[in-house]
Amino acid sequence: MMESNIxxxxxxxxxxxxxxxxxxxxxxxAQFIESLAKYHKGNAWDNTIIVTKGDQSSNSDGPRDAAKEIARDISKTGEFKILLLESLPPTNIYVKGKFQSDELNEYGVFKASEPELILAKYESLMKGHLECPICLNLKKVKCSKCCEETDPRLAFPKCHLETESFHPNTENVHNGNVIDNHPFSYSYKHSDRYVEARTRYDFDHSPPAWVVRVATIGIVNPHCPAIENGYWNCCHNNDANSRGCKAFYPCCGNDIHSSGCQKIYDVCRHKCEETGCLTICKNCKKKLDEKGCKERCKNCKNENSCNIKGCIEIPHNWL
Structure with a gap:
Protein backbone atom coordinates (compact mmCIF):
# COMPACT_ATOMS: atom_id res chain seq x y z
CA MET A 1 0.00 0.00 0.00
CA MET A 2 2.74 2.43 0.96
CA GLU A 3 4.66 1.82 -2.26
CA SER A 4 1.56 2.37 -4.39
CA ASN A 5 0.49 5.39 -2.31
CA ILE A 6 -2.99 3.95 -1.77
CA ALA A 30 -10.82 -8.00 13.13
CA GLN A 31 -8.59 -5.64 15.12
CA PHE A 32 -6.49 -5.06 11.99
CA ILE A 33 -9.58 -4.20 9.95
CA GLU A 34 -10.70 -1.80 12.66
CA SER A 35 -7.25 -0.18 12.72
CA LEU A 36 -7.45 0.59 9.00
CA ALA A 37 -10.30 2.99 9.78
CA LYS A 38 -8.32 4.88 12.40
CA TYR A 39 -8.51 8.13 10.41
CA HIS A 40 -11.78 7.30 8.62
CA LYS A 41 -14.82 9.30 9.68
CA GLY A 42 -17.19 6.49 8.82
CA ASN A 43 -17.41 2.81 9.77
CA ALA A 44 -14.94 0.51 8.01
CA TRP A 45 -17.23 -2.45 8.60
CA ASP A 46 -19.82 -0.93 6.26
CA ASN A 47 -17.29 -1.59 3.47
CA THR A 48 -16.27 -5.05 4.67
CA ILE A 49 -17.37 -8.40 3.28
CA ILE A 50 -16.71 -11.55 5.32
CA VAL A 51 -15.97 -14.29 2.79
CA THR A 52 -16.28 -17.71 4.42
CA LYS A 53 -14.73 -20.48 2.36
CA GLY A 54 -15.34 -24.20 2.69
CA ASP A 55 -17.63 -26.23 4.95
CA GLN A 56 -20.24 -23.96 6.53
CA SER A 57 -21.27 -26.41 9.23
CA SER A 58 -18.60 -25.57 11.84
CA ASN A 59 -18.19 -22.20 13.55
CA SER A 60 -19.15 -20.17 10.48
CA ASP A 61 -20.20 -17.28 12.73
CA GLY A 62 -16.78 -17.05 14.40
CA PRO A 63 -15.54 -14.10 12.30
CA ARG A 64 -18.77 -12.15 12.76
CA ASP A 65 -18.68 -12.75 16.52
CA ALA A 66 -15.08 -11.52 16.62
CA ALA A 67 -16.07 -8.42 14.65
CA LYS A 68 -18.89 -7.69 17.10
CA GLU A 69 -16.36 -7.56 19.95
CA ILE A 70 -14.21 -5.04 18.10
CA ALA A 71 -16.52 -2.93 15.93
CA ARG A 72 -19.19 -0.51 17.08
CA ASP A 73 -21.62 -1.57 14.33
CA ILE A 74 -21.50 -4.44 11.83
CA SER A 75 -25.11 -4.29 10.71
CA LYS A 76 -24.03 -3.30 7.18
CA THR A 77 -21.16 -5.77 6.98
CA GLY A 78 -21.58 -8.06 3.99
CA GLU A 79 -21.26 -11.82 4.26
CA PHE A 80 -20.47 -14.25 1.47
CA LYS A 81 -20.41 -17.93 2.36
CA ILE A 82 -18.97 -19.74 -0.63
CA LEU A 83 -18.43 -23.41 -1.35
CA LEU A 84 -16.95 -24.65 -4.63
CA LEU A 85 -18.84 -27.53 -6.16
CA GLU A 86 -15.63 -29.09 -7.47
CA SER A 87 -14.28 -29.42 -3.92
CA LEU A 88 -17.19 -31.58 -2.75
CA PRO A 89 -17.09 -35.40 -2.69
CA PRO A 90 -19.26 -37.35 -5.19
CA THR A 91 -21.60 -38.38 -2.39
CA ASN A 92 -22.49 -34.79 -1.51
CA ILE A 93 -26.11 -33.87 -2.12
CA TYR A 94 -25.16 -30.85 -4.23
CA VAL A 95 -23.13 -33.07 -6.55
CA LYS A 96 -25.59 -35.93 -6.71
CA GLY A 97 -28.57 -33.61 -7.18
CA LYS A 98 -27.22 -32.12 -10.40
CA PHE A 99 -28.74 -28.75 -9.59
CA GLN A 100 -28.67 -25.77 -11.90
CA SER A 101 -26.21 -22.98 -11.17
CA ASP A 102 -28.84 -20.55 -9.89
CA GLU A 103 -30.16 -23.21 -7.52
CA LEU A 104 -26.68 -23.96 -6.20
CA ASN A 105 -25.91 -20.26 -5.81
CA GLU A 106 -28.88 -19.84 -3.48
CA TYR A 107 -27.11 -22.17 -1.04
CA GLY A 108 -23.71 -20.54 -1.49
CA VAL A 109 -22.40 -23.24 -3.81
CA PHE A 110 -20.63 -22.02 -6.93
CA LYS A 111 -18.83 -23.65 -9.80
CA ALA A 112 -15.18 -22.78 -10.37
CA SER A 113 -15.93 -22.90 -14.08
CA GLU A 114 -18.36 -19.98 -13.68
CA PRO A 115 -16.26 -17.18 -12.13
CA GLU A 116 -18.60 -14.54 -13.56
CA LEU A 117 -21.33 -15.68 -11.15
CA ILE A 118 -18.94 -15.38 -8.21
CA LEU A 119 -17.93 -11.92 -9.40
CA ALA A 120 -21.57 -10.92 -9.71
CA LYS A 121 -22.16 -11.95 -6.09
CA TYR A 122 -19.21 -9.81 -4.99
CA GLU A 123 -20.50 -6.83 -6.96
CA SER A 124 -23.93 -7.10 -5.36
CA LEU A 125 -22.39 -7.07 -1.89
CA MET A 126 -20.13 -4.12 -2.78
CA LYS A 127 -23.04 -1.89 -3.76
CA GLY A 128 -22.55 1.59 -2.31
CA HIS A 129 -18.90 1.03 -1.35
CA LEU A 130 -17.52 3.09 -4.21
CA GLU A 131 -19.42 6.18 -3.06
CA CYS A 132 -18.07 5.95 0.51
CA PRO A 133 -14.53 4.54 0.41
CA ILE A 134 -12.46 4.02 3.55
CA CYS A 135 -9.94 6.82 4.01
CA LEU A 136 -6.65 5.29 5.14
CA ASN A 137 -4.53 8.43 5.49
CA LEU A 138 -1.37 6.31 5.56
CA LYS A 139 1.66 7.90 7.21
CA LYS A 140 5.18 6.53 6.84
CA VAL A 141 7.12 6.57 10.10
CA LYS A 142 10.35 4.90 11.20
CA CYS A 143 10.81 2.57 14.15
CA SER A 144 13.92 3.38 16.17
CA LYS A 145 14.52 -0.27 17.12
CA CYS A 146 14.14 -2.10 13.79
CA CYS A 147 14.02 -1.50 10.04
CA GLU A 148 10.26 -0.92 9.82
CA GLU A 149 9.44 2.30 7.98
CA THR A 150 5.77 2.27 7.20
CA ASP A 151 2.38 3.12 8.63
CA PRO A 152 2.12 1.51 12.10
CA ARG A 153 -1.07 -0.25 11.03
CA LEU A 154 0.77 -2.12 8.27
CA ALA A 155 3.95 -2.86 10.20
CA PHE A 156 5.55 -6.26 10.65
CA PRO A 157 4.44 -7.39 14.14
CA LYS A 158 7.93 -8.14 15.39
CA CYS A 159 10.48 -5.65 16.68
CA HIS A 160 13.68 -5.77 18.76
CA LEU A 161 14.28 -5.55 22.48
CA GLU A 162 16.32 -2.68 23.86
CA THR A 163 19.95 -2.72 22.84
CA GLU A 164 22.92 -3.76 24.91
CA SER A 165 26.51 -2.72 24.46
CA PHE A 166 29.15 -5.35 23.79
CA HIS A 167 32.72 -5.85 22.63
CA PRO A 168 32.81 -7.66 19.26
CA ASN A 169 36.31 -9.14 19.44
CA THR A 170 38.74 -9.80 22.25
CA GLU A 171 42.46 -10.26 22.62
CA ASN A 172 44.87 -11.04 25.45
CA VAL A 173 47.48 -8.40 26.20
CA HIS A 174 49.89 -7.47 28.97
CA ASN A 175 49.51 -4.51 31.27
CA GLY A 176 52.13 -1.77 30.99
CA ASN A 177 55.06 -0.88 28.78
CA VAL A 178 57.97 -3.06 27.73
CA ILE A 179 61.13 -2.49 29.74
CA ASP A 180 64.53 -4.17 30.10
CA ASN A 181 64.84 -6.11 33.31
CA HIS A 182 67.15 -8.38 35.28
CA PRO A 183 65.20 -11.22 36.95
CA PHE A 184 67.59 -11.28 39.92
CA SER A 185 68.87 -8.50 42.13
CA TYR A 186 72.49 -7.49 41.72
CA SER A 187 75.26 -9.00 43.80
CA TYR A 188 79.00 -8.43 44.31
CA LYS A 189 82.06 -10.30 43.17
CA HIS A 190 85.80 -9.81 42.72
CA SER A 191 86.88 -9.31 39.16
CA ASP A 192 90.30 -10.92 39.63
CA ARG A 193 91.83 -13.80 41.53
CA TYR A 194 92.77 -13.97 45.19
CA VAL A 195 96.53 -14.10 45.85
CA GLU A 196 97.25 -16.48 48.73
CA ALA A 197 99.42 -15.45 51.77
CA ARG A 198 103.13 -16.37 51.60
CA THR A 199 106.39 -16.12 53.56
CA ARG A 200 108.86 -13.60 52.23
CA TYR A 201 112.61 -13.60 53.21
CA ASP A 202 114.13 -10.15 53.44
CA PHE A 203 117.86 -9.30 53.65
CA ASP A 204 118.92 -9.11 57.32
CA HIS A 205 120.75 -5.85 58.02
CA SER A 206 121.28 -6.46 61.73
CA PRO A 207 124.89 -6.41 63.18
CA PRO A 208 124.78 -10.09 64.15
CA ALA A 209 123.89 -10.96 60.57
CA TRP A 210 126.86 -9.04 59.28
CA VAL A 211 129.19 -10.79 61.76
CA VAL A 212 128.02 -14.13 60.37
CA ARG A 213 128.60 -13.01 56.82
CA VAL A 214 132.19 -11.80 57.62
CA ALA A 215 133.03 -14.91 59.62
CA THR A 216 131.86 -17.22 56.84
CA ILE A 217 133.35 -15.10 54.11
CA GLY A 218 129.82 -14.58 52.74
CA ILE A 219 129.00 -18.24 52.56
CA VAL A 220 126.12 -17.73 54.97
CA ASN A 221 123.82 -14.86 54.13
CA PRO A 222 121.22 -14.48 56.88
CA HIS A 223 117.64 -13.36 55.90
CA CYS A 224 114.66 -12.43 58.04
CA PRO A 225 111.31 -14.24 57.32
CA ALA A 226 108.26 -11.99 56.86
CA ILE A 227 104.61 -13.04 56.34
CA GLU A 228 102.95 -11.46 53.29
CA ASN A 229 99.12 -11.49 53.68
CA GLY A 230 96.86 -12.73 50.92
CA TYR A 231 94.86 -10.20 48.88
CA TRP A 232 92.46 -9.81 46.01
CA ASN A 233 94.33 -8.85 42.91
CA CYS A 234 91.51 -6.56 41.72
CA CYS A 235 91.10 -4.39 44.80
CA HIS A 236 93.97 -5.50 47.08
CA ASN A 237 91.53 -6.24 49.86
CA ASN A 238 93.20 -8.64 52.31
CA ASP A 239 89.92 -10.20 53.48
CA ALA A 240 89.45 -13.44 51.60
CA ASN A 241 85.75 -13.46 52.60
CA SER A 242 84.94 -9.92 51.54
CA ARG A 243 81.75 -9.48 49.47
CA GLY A 244 83.53 -8.32 46.35
CA CYS A 245 84.46 -5.04 44.82
CA LYS A 246 82.30 -5.14 41.69
CA ALA A 247 78.49 -5.19 41.46
CA PHE A 248 76.96 -7.52 38.85
CA TYR A 249 73.74 -9.35 37.94
CA PRO A 250 73.97 -13.12 38.57
CA CYS A 251 71.32 -13.80 35.88
CA CYS A 252 73.55 -12.73 33.03
CA GLY A 253 76.89 -11.81 34.62
CA ASN A 254 76.76 -8.24 33.34
CA ASP A 255 77.73 -5.31 35.54
CA ILE A 256 75.27 -3.12 37.41
CA HIS A 257 75.13 -0.45 34.72
CA SER A 258 74.09 -2.85 31.96
CA SER A 259 70.55 -2.92 30.53
CA GLY A 260 68.31 -5.83 31.50
CA CYS A 261 68.86 -9.23 30.00
CA GLN A 262 65.12 -9.87 29.42
CA LYS A 263 62.15 -7.77 28.31
CA ILE A 264 59.07 -7.58 30.55
CA TYR A 265 56.00 -5.38 31.06
CA ASP A 266 56.49 -2.87 33.84
CA VAL A 267 53.00 -3.28 35.42
CA CYS A 268 52.18 -6.98 35.24
CA ARG A 269 55.89 -8.00 35.25
CA HIS A 270 55.28 -10.76 32.70
CA LYS A 271 57.73 -11.64 29.96
CA CYS A 272 56.91 -10.53 26.43
CA GLU A 273 56.73 -14.10 25.15
CA GLU A 274 54.17 -15.15 27.77
CA THR A 275 50.41 -15.22 27.05
CA GLY A 276 48.69 -11.95 27.81
CA CYS A 277 47.23 -11.64 31.30
CA LEU A 278 44.54 -9.06 30.47
CA THR A 279 41.59 -9.61 28.10
CA ILE A 280 40.49 -6.47 26.27
CA CYS A 281 38.37 -5.52 23.26
CA LYS A 282 40.36 -5.78 20.07
CA ASN A 283 38.33 -2.96 18.58
CA CYS A 284 38.32 -0.23 21.26
CA LYS A 285 41.12 -1.56 23.52
CA LYS A 286 38.94 -1.28 26.64
CA LYS A 287 38.52 -3.88 29.37
CA LEU A 288 35.56 -6.21 28.96
CA ASP A 289 33.88 -4.91 32.12
CA GLU A 290 33.68 -1.43 30.57
CA LYS A 291 30.86 -0.28 28.30
CA GLY A 292 31.01 -1.99 24.91
CA CYS A 293 31.94 -0.14 21.75
CA LYS A 294 29.05 -1.60 19.73
CA GLU A 295 25.36 -2.25 20.34
CA ARG A 296 23.06 -5.16 19.53
CA CYS A 297 19.57 -6.44 20.27
CA LYS A 298 19.35 -8.21 23.63
CA ASN A 299 17.23 -10.97 22.12
CA CYS A 300 18.68 -11.88 18.71
CA LYS A 301 22.19 -10.45 19.34
CA ASN A 302 22.25 -8.83 15.89
CA GLU A 303 24.31 -5.71 15.46
CA ASN A 304 22.75 -2.68 13.81
CA SER A 305 19.33 -4.04 14.78
CA CYS A 306 17.64 -0.77 13.82
CA ASN A 307 18.16 -1.80 10.18
CA ILE A 308 17.10 -5.45 10.57
CA LYS A 309 13.65 -7.05 10.74
CA GLY A 310 12.34 -7.56 14.27
CA CYS A 311 12.89 -10.80 16.17
CA ILE A 312 10.19 -10.77 18.86
CA GLU A 313 6.57 -9.68 19.06
CA ILE A 314 6.75 -6.45 21.03
CA PRO A 315 5.48 -2.94 20.21
CA HIS A 316 7.48 -0.77 17.85
CA ASN A 317 9.00 2.50 18.96
CA TRP A 318 7.83 4.90 16.28
CA LEU A 319 9.75 8.12 15.85
Whole structure:
Protein backbone atom coordinates (compact mmCIF):
# COMPACT_ATOMS: atom_id res chain seq x y z
CA MET A 1 0.00 0.00 0.00
CA MET A 2 2.74 2.43 0.96
CA GLU A 3 4.66 1.82 -2.26
CA SER A 4 1.56 2.37 -4.39
CA ASN A 5 0.49 5.39 -2.31
CA ILE A 6 -2.99 3.95 -1.77
CA UNK A 7 -4.99 6.29 0.46
CA UNK A 8 -8.53 4.94 -0.02
CA UNK A 9 -10.01 1.43 0.00
CA UNK A 10 -13.35 0.69 -1.61
CA UNK A 11 -13.94 -2.75 -0.10
CA UNK A 12 -12.24 -4.98 2.46
CA UNK A 13 -12.60 -8.68 1.65
CA UNK A 14 -12.02 -10.71 4.80
CA UNK A 15 -11.37 -14.30 3.73
CA UNK A 16 -11.81 -16.85 6.51
CA UNK A 17 -12.06 -20.60 6.84
CA UNK A 18 -14.42 -22.00 9.50
CA UNK A 19 -12.35 -23.33 12.39
CA UNK A 20 -13.45 -23.56 16.00
CA UNK A 21 -9.83 -23.13 17.10
CA UNK A 22 -9.34 -19.88 15.20
CA UNK A 23 -11.14 -17.55 17.61
CA UNK A 24 -7.93 -15.75 18.60
CA UNK A 25 -6.90 -15.42 14.97
CA UNK A 26 -10.31 -14.00 14.02
CA UNK A 27 -10.02 -11.40 16.76
CA UNK A 28 -6.56 -10.25 15.64
CA UNK A 29 -7.75 -9.96 12.05
CA ALA A 30 -10.82 -8.00 13.13
CA GLN A 31 -8.59 -5.64 15.12
CA PHE A 32 -6.49 -5.06 11.99
CA ILE A 33 -9.58 -4.20 9.95
CA GLU A 34 -10.70 -1.80 12.66
CA SER A 35 -7.25 -0.18 12.72
CA LEU A 36 -7.45 0.59 9.00
CA ALA A 37 -10.30 2.99 9.78
CA LYS A 38 -8.32 4.88 12.40
CA TYR A 39 -8.51 8.13 10.41
CA HIS A 40 -11.78 7.30 8.62
CA LYS A 41 -14.82 9.30 9.68
CA GLY A 42 -17.19 6.49 8.82
CA ASN A 43 -17.41 2.81 9.77
CA ALA A 44 -14.94 0.51 8.01
CA TRP A 45 -17.23 -2.45 8.60
CA ASP A 46 -19.82 -0.93 6.26
CA ASN A 47 -17.29 -1.59 3.47
CA THR A 48 -16.27 -5.05 4.67
CA ILE A 49 -17.37 -8.40 3.28
CA ILE A 50 -16.71 -11.55 5.32
CA VAL A 51 -15.97 -14.29 2.79
CA THR A 52 -16.28 -17.71 4.42
CA LYS A 53 -14.73 -20.48 2.36
CA GLY A 54 -15.34 -24.20 2.69
CA ASP A 55 -17.63 -26.23 4.95
CA GLN A 56 -20.24 -23.96 6.53
CA SER A 57 -21.27 -26.41 9.23
CA SER A 58 -18.60 -25.57 11.84
CA ASN A 59 -18.19 -22.20 13.55
CA SER A 60 -19.15 -20.17 10.48
CA ASP A 61 -20.20 -17.28 12.73
CA GLY A 62 -16.78 -17.05 14.40
CA PRO A 63 -15.54 -14.10 12.30
CA ARG A 64 -18.77 -12.15 12.76
CA ASP A 65 -18.68 -12.75 16.52
CA ALA A 66 -15.08 -11.52 16.62
CA ALA A 67 -16.07 -8.42 14.65
CA LYS A 68 -18.89 -7.69 17.10
CA GLU A 69 -16.36 -7.56 19.95
CA ILE A 70 -14.21 -5.04 18.10
CA ALA A 71 -16.52 -2.93 15.93
CA ARG A 72 -19.19 -0.51 17.08
CA ASP A 73 -21.62 -1.57 14.33
CA ILE A 74 -21.50 -4.44 11.83
CA SER A 75 -25.11 -4.29 10.71
CA LYS A 76 -24.03 -3.30 7.18
CA THR A 77 -21.16 -5.77 6.98
CA GLY A 78 -21.58 -8.06 3.99
CA GLU A 79 -21.26 -11.82 4.26
CA PHE A 80 -20.47 -14.25 1.47
CA LYS A 81 -20.41 -17.93 2.36
CA ILE A 82 -18.97 -19.74 -0.63
CA LEU A 83 -18.43 -23.41 -1.35
CA LEU A 84 -16.95 -24.65 -4.63
CA LEU A 85 -18.84 -27.53 -6.16
CA GLU A 86 -15.63 -29.09 -7.47
CA SER A 87 -14.28 -29.42 -3.92
CA LEU A 88 -17.19 -31.58 -2.75
CA PRO A 89 -17.09 -35.40 -2.69
CA PRO A 90 -19.26 -37.35 -5.19
CA THR A 91 -21.60 -38.38 -2.39
CA ASN A 92 -22.49 -34.79 -1.51
CA ILE A 93 -26.11 -33.87 -2.12
CA TYR A 94 -25.16 -30.85 -4.23
CA VAL A 95 -23.13 -33.07 -6.55
CA LYS A 96 -25.59 -35.93 -6.71
CA GLY A 97 -28.57 -33.61 -7.18
CA LYS A 98 -27.22 -32.12 -10.40
CA PHE A 99 -28.74 -28.75 -9.59
CA GLN A 100 -28.67 -25.77 -11.90
CA SER A 101 -26.21 -22.98 -11.17
CA ASP A 102 -28.84 -20.55 -9.89
CA GLU A 103 -30.16 -23.21 -7.52
CA LEU A 104 -26.68 -23.96 -6.20
CA ASN A 105 -25.91 -20.26 -5.81
CA GLU A 106 -28.88 -19.84 -3.48
CA TYR A 107 -27.11 -22.17 -1.04
CA GLY A 108 -23.71 -20.54 -1.49
CA VAL A 109 -22.40 -23.24 -3.81
CA PHE A 110 -20.63 -22.02 -6.93
CA LYS A 111 -18.83 -23.65 -9.80
CA ALA A 112 -15.18 -22.78 -10.37
CA SER A 113 -15.93 -22.90 -14.08
CA GLU A 114 -18.36 -19.98 -13.68
CA PRO A 115 -16.26 -17.18 -12.13
CA GLU A 116 -18.60 -14.54 -13.56
CA LEU A 117 -21.33 -15.68 -11.15
CA ILE A 118 -18.94 -15.38 -8.21
CA LEU A 119 -17.93 -11.92 -9.40
CA ALA A 120 -21.57 -10.92 -9.71
CA LYS A 121 -22.16 -11.95 -6.09
CA TYR A 122 -19.21 -9.81 -4.99
CA GLU A 123 -20.50 -6.83 -6.96
CA SER A 124 -23.93 -7.10 -5.36
CA LEU A 125 -22.39 -7.07 -1.89
CA MET A 126 -20.13 -4.12 -2.78
CA LYS A 127 -23.04 -1.89 -3.76
CA GLY A 128 -22.55 1.59 -2.31
CA HIS A 129 -18.90 1.03 -1.35
CA LEU A 130 -17.52 3.09 -4.21
CA GLU A 131 -19.42 6.18 -3.06
CA CYS A 132 -18.07 5.95 0.51
CA PRO A 133 -14.53 4.54 0.41
CA ILE A 134 -12.46 4.02 3.55
CA CYS A 135 -9.94 6.82 4.01
CA LEU A 136 -6.65 5.29 5.14
CA ASN A 137 -4.53 8.43 5.49
CA LEU A 138 -1.37 6.31 5.56
CA LYS A 139 1.66 7.90 7.21
CA LYS A 140 5.18 6.53 6.84
CA VAL A 141 7.12 6.57 10.10
CA LYS A 142 10.35 4.90 11.20
CA CYS A 143 10.81 2.57 14.15
CA SER A 144 13.92 3.38 16.17
CA LYS A 145 14.52 -0.27 17.12
CA CYS A 146 14.14 -2.10 13.79
CA CYS A 147 14.02 -1.50 10.04
CA GLU A 148 10.26 -0.92 9.82
CA GLU A 149 9.44 2.30 7.98
CA THR A 150 5.77 2.27 7.20
CA ASP A 151 2.38 3.12 8.63
CA PRO A 152 2.12 1.51 12.10
CA ARG A 153 -1.07 -0.25 11.03
CA LEU A 154 0.77 -2.12 8.27
CA ALA A 155 3.95 -2.86 10.20
CA PHE A 156 5.55 -6.26 10.65
CA PRO A 157 4.44 -7.39 14.14
CA LYS A 158 7.93 -8.14 15.39
CA CYS A 159 10.48 -5.65 16.68
CA HIS A 160 13.68 -5.77 18.76
CA LEU A 161 14.28 -5.55 22.48
CA GLU A 162 16.32 -2.68 23.86
CA THR A 163 19.95 -2.72 22.84
CA GLU A 164 22.92 -3.76 24.91
CA SER A 165 26.51 -2.72 24.46
CA PHE A 166 29.15 -5.35 23.79
CA HIS A 167 32.72 -5.85 22.63
CA PRO A 168 32.81 -7.66 19.26
CA ASN A 169 36.31 -9.14 19.44
CA THR A 170 38.74 -9.80 22.25
CA GLU A 171 42.46 -10.26 22.62
CA ASN A 172 44.87 -11.04 25.45
CA VAL A 173 47.48 -8.40 26.20
CA HIS A 174 49.89 -7.47 28.97
CA ASN A 175 49.51 -4.51 31.27
CA GLY A 176 52.13 -1.77 30.99
CA ASN A 177 55.06 -0.88 28.78
CA VAL A 178 57.97 -3.06 27.73
CA ILE A 179 61.13 -2.49 29.74
CA ASP A 180 64.53 -4.17 30.10
CA ASN A 181 64.84 -6.11 33.31
CA HIS A 182 67.15 -8.38 35.28
CA PRO A 183 65.20 -11.22 36.95
CA PHE A 184 67.59 -11.28 39.92
CA SER A 185 68.87 -8.50 42.13
CA TYR A 186 72.49 -7.49 41.72
CA SER A 187 75.26 -9.00 43.80
CA TYR A 188 79.00 -8.43 44.31
CA LYS A 189 82.06 -10.30 43.17
CA HIS A 190 85.80 -9.81 42.72
CA SER A 191 86.88 -9.31 39.16
CA ASP A 192 90.30 -10.92 39.63
CA ARG A 193 91.83 -13.80 41.53
CA TYR A 194 92.77 -13.97 45.19
CA VAL A 195 96.53 -14.10 45.85
CA GLU A 196 97.25 -16.48 48.73
CA ALA A 197 99.42 -15.45 51.77
CA ARG A 198 103.13 -16.37 51.60
CA THR A 199 106.39 -16.12 53.56
CA ARG A 200 108.86 -13.60 52.23
CA TYR A 201 112.61 -13.60 53.21
CA ASP A 202 114.13 -10.15 53.44
CA PHE A 203 117.86 -9.30 53.65
CA ASP A 204 118.92 -9.11 57.32
CA HIS A 205 120.75 -5.85 58.02
CA SER A 206 121.28 -6.46 61.73
CA PRO A 207 124.89 -6.41 63.18
CA PRO A 208 124.78 -10.09 64.15
CA ALA A 209 123.89 -10.96 60.57
CA TRP A 210 126.86 -9.04 59.28
CA VAL A 211 129.19 -10.79 61.76
CA VAL A 212 128.02 -14.13 60.37
CA ARG A 213 128.60 -13.01 56.82
CA VAL A 214 132.19 -11.80 57.62
CA ALA A 215 133.03 -14.91 59.62
CA THR A 216 131.86 -17.22 56.84
CA ILE A 217 133.35 -15.10 54.11
CA GLY A 218 129.82 -14.58 52.74
CA ILE A 219 129.00 -18.24 52.56
CA VAL A 220 126.12 -17.73 54.97
CA ASN A 221 123.82 -14.86 54.13
CA PRO A 222 121.22 -14.48 56.88
CA HIS A 223 117.64 -13.36 55.90
CA CYS A 224 114.66 -12.43 58.04
CA PRO A 225 111.31 -14.24 57.32
CA ALA A 226 108.26 -11.99 56.86
CA ILE A 227 104.61 -13.04 56.34
CA GLU A 228 102.95 -11.46 53.29
CA ASN A 229 99.12 -11.49 53.68
CA GLY A 230 96.86 -12.73 50.92
CA TYR A 231 94.86 -10.20 48.88
CA TRP A 232 92.46 -9.81 46.01
CA ASN A 233 94.33 -8.85 42.91
CA CYS A 234 91.51 -6.56 41.72
CA CYS A 235 91.10 -4.39 44.80
CA HIS A 236 93.97 -5.50 47.08
CA ASN A 237 91.53 -6.24 49.86
CA ASN A 238 93.20 -8.64 52.31
CA ASP A 239 89.92 -10.20 53.48
CA ALA A 240 89.45 -13.44 51.60
CA ASN A 241 85.75 -13.46 52.60
CA SER A 242 84.94 -9.92 51.54
CA ARG A 243 81.75 -9.48 49.47
CA GLY A 244 83.53 -8.32 46.35
CA CYS A 245 84.46 -5.04 44.82
CA LYS A 246 82.30 -5.14 41.69
CA ALA A 247 78.49 -5.19 41.46
CA PHE A 248 76.96 -7.52 38.85
CA TYR A 249 73.74 -9.35 37.94
CA PRO A 250 73.97 -13.12 38.57
CA CYS A 251 71.32 -13.80 35.88
CA CYS A 252 73.55 -12.73 33.03
CA GLY A 253 76.89 -11.81 34.62
CA ASN A 254 76.76 -8.24 33.34
CA ASP A 255 77.73 -5.31 35.54
CA ILE A 256 75.27 -3.12 37.41
CA HIS A 257 75.13 -0.45 34.72
CA SER A 258 74.09 -2.85 31.96
CA SER A 259 70.55 -2.92 30.53
CA GLY A 260 68.31 -5.83 31.50
CA CYS A 261 68.86 -9.23 30.00
CA GLN A 262 65.12 -9.87 29.42
CA LYS A 263 62.15 -7.77 28.31
CA ILE A 264 59.07 -7.58 30.55
CA TYR A 265 56.00 -5.38 31.06
CA ASP A 266 56.49 -2.87 33.84
CA VAL A 267 53.00 -3.28 35.42
CA CYS A 268 52.18 -6.98 35.24
CA ARG A 269 55.89 -8.00 35.25
CA HIS A 270 55.28 -10.76 32.70
CA LYS A 271 57.73 -11.64 29.96
CA CYS A 272 56.91 -10.53 26.43
CA GLU A 273 56.73 -14.10 25.15
CA GLU A 274 54.17 -15.15 27.77
CA THR A 275 50.41 -15.22 27.05
CA GLY A 276 48.69 -11.95 27.81
CA CYS A 277 47.23 -11.64 31.30
CA LEU A 278 44.54 -9.06 30.47
CA THR A 279 41.59 -9.61 28.10
CA ILE A 280 40.49 -6.47 26.27
CA CYS A 281 38.37 -5.52 23.26
CA LYS A 282 40.36 -5.78 20.07
CA ASN A 283 38.33 -2.96 18.58
CA CYS A 284 38.32 -0.23 21.26
CA LYS A 285 41.12 -1.56 23.52
CA LYS A 286 38.94 -1.28 26.64
CA LYS A 287 38.52 -3.88 29.37
CA LEU A 288 35.56 -6.21 28.96
CA ASP A 289 33.88 -4.91 32.12
CA GLU A 290 33.68 -1.43 30.57
CA LYS A 291 30.86 -0.28 28.30
CA GLY A 292 31.01 -1.99 24.91
CA CYS A 293 31.94 -0.14 21.75
CA LYS A 294 29.05 -1.60 19.73
CA GLU A 295 25.36 -2.25 20.34
CA ARG A 296 23.06 -5.16 19.53
CA CYS A 297 19.57 -6.44 20.27
CA LYS A 298 19.35 -8.21 23.63
CA ASN A 299 17.23 -10.97 22.12
CA CYS A 300 18.68 -11.88 18.71
CA LYS A 301 22.19 -10.45 19.34
CA ASN A 302 22.25 -8.83 15.89
CA GLU A 303 24.31 -5.71 15.46
CA ASN A 304 22.75 -2.68 13.81
CA SER A 305 19.33 -4.04 14.78
CA CYS A 306 17.64 -0.77 13.82
CA ASN A 307 18.16 -1.80 10.18
CA ILE A 308 17.10 -5.45 10.57
CA LYS A 309 13.65 -7.05 10.74
CA GLY A 310 12.34 -7.56 14.27
CA CYS A 311 12.89 -10.80 16.17
CA ILE A 312 10.19 -10.77 18.86
CA GLU A 313 6.57 -9.68 19.06
CA ILE A 314 6.75 -6.45 21.03
CA PRO A 315 5.48 -2.94 20.21
CA HIS A 316 7.48 -0.77 17.85
CA ASN A 317 9.00 2.50 18.96
CA TRP A 318 7.83 4.90 16.28
CA LEU A 319 9.75 8.12 15.85
Missing amino acids: QNITTILWFVTPDIRARGSYKRQ
